[in-house]
Amino acid sequence: MSEPYGEPEGLESVRKAVTHSQSPAPEAAPRKRAQGLAPELAAGPAPRPAELAALQRTMGNAAVTRRLQRQPDPGVRDEARRHAAEPTVHGEWGTFRDMMTRAGFPDDVTDVAWQLVLGGIAEQGQLNDEAMAKFTERQEQRDHRASNSWYQELVKVVGDYLEIDTPTLALWSGGREVSDYSRTKGHTPLEATPFGGVVDKLTLTSDWLLKTPMWNVLSKAFVSRARGPVHIFLRAYNPDSVLIAQEVPQLRVVMALNPAVKLVWHPVYAADDGKLMEVTKSLELASDASYPTRDECVQVLYDYLRLLHDPANAHSRRAYADMSSRLAANGNPQ
Incomplete structure (x- = not known):
């Protein structure tokens, strides 16, 4: 400052x-x-x-x-x-x-x-x-x-x-339901920690821009506590998100000091009934599909959205729109 x-x-x-x-x-x-x-x-x-x-x-x-x-x-x-x-x-x-x-x-x-x-x-x-x-x-x-x-x-x-009550931390992007999903898979996101769980239930102020930096500061401290694998759940990919621009780089610092910390990536898609599933390499929906790198995860997620997304599926309409606009901005054909 x-x-x-x-x-x-x-x-x-x-x-x-x-x-x-x-x-x-x-x-x-x-x-x-x-x-x-x-x-x-x-x-x-x-x-x-x-x-x-x-x-x-x-x-x-x-x-x-x-x-x-x-x-x-x-x-x-x-x-x-x-x-x-x-x-x-x-x-x-x-x-x-x-x-x-x-x-x-x-x-x-x-x-x-x-x-x-x-x-x-x-x-x-x-x-x-x-x-x-x-x-x-x-x-x-x-x-x-x-x-x-x-x-x-x-x-x-x-x-x-900010301690966790499971063996592994969870990070996520693509809507609050992804956070809830990560919890059902046995991982702990920030908002499920003792303090994160308290402030997550409060409004505090009607101006989100006044409290977002608090969450950013808390998330940096949260990921710094990683001692083992960190599971990252992606329903949408945004390189400018806090997840990609702040949390993952902080994890890279932690990984350099502690070889036990590694990133496990999960591409997540909401099916027609709203149930969250993960995308396999063969572009099928399964209960679990993880990848060792971000690029593999994003590639599989984008391939599924491009090739198999049903336009009538309102649960994944926003993820599809985000992907389409990002590909268009990068000059990629639709």
Whole structure:
């Protein structure tokens, strides 16, 4: 991040609060985990934790009021600043707190993570504007948007809660149902991790561009945790997607350090009944078909879409259209 928009002063308070709160307290009662809510959280309006209120005063005044209100923007951005300055008035604070409780998060992590999420949303509009004004390359724009200090600090707080409950990670492209499909195959996508599963169920803001960089930062941290094969499910191929432009390159770095990490590619097609299947080398649909390289996977997927896709199949109409437009843009005959 450039010098005028360096790390907000409030983030130092967050780190101090987390460090302090992680020190053992002799009288502290253990926080209840997944077996239901703690009694004090079971009913009534969401309370304002004392620690959250202290963080709010520091981060709201020092970081939000002074830093983000330099460029007053109406609408969603203005609402995001108000929520960052007064986080417990956000309509989803109680839902977030309760889901974090059920997922087993400590209170201090919940409080600080909420501050960082809302602070990141409030600052993201400025970074998005800068990215478009300062850079012409798509990846440079994406990198600048993802330089949000609040989201970077969020990863430090919740990084240990991006663990997977299956032996292998999953990445995907082509619609949320592909993520669900990867889960049924025994792999864990980001949104099925403890923290990813919480924020995936929240709206947070109506402007997707303010929260997309948070997911990009989380996904980079997620793939960095790979320790074995990573299964990639492709229903559509876009070289400019986060999957291809960011996640896979990050995995290449991990692979160079750990030979146990390898990529397993799956071409996915939605049949007439909507059921997701995988495409074999003989262009048949099967329950499993994997390839060691991206090019093999994309070739098989494109061949099936070109030669065997039924135009009446609405479930795969978008994948076919995406493929056709990409081939046309590259000068390939249809």
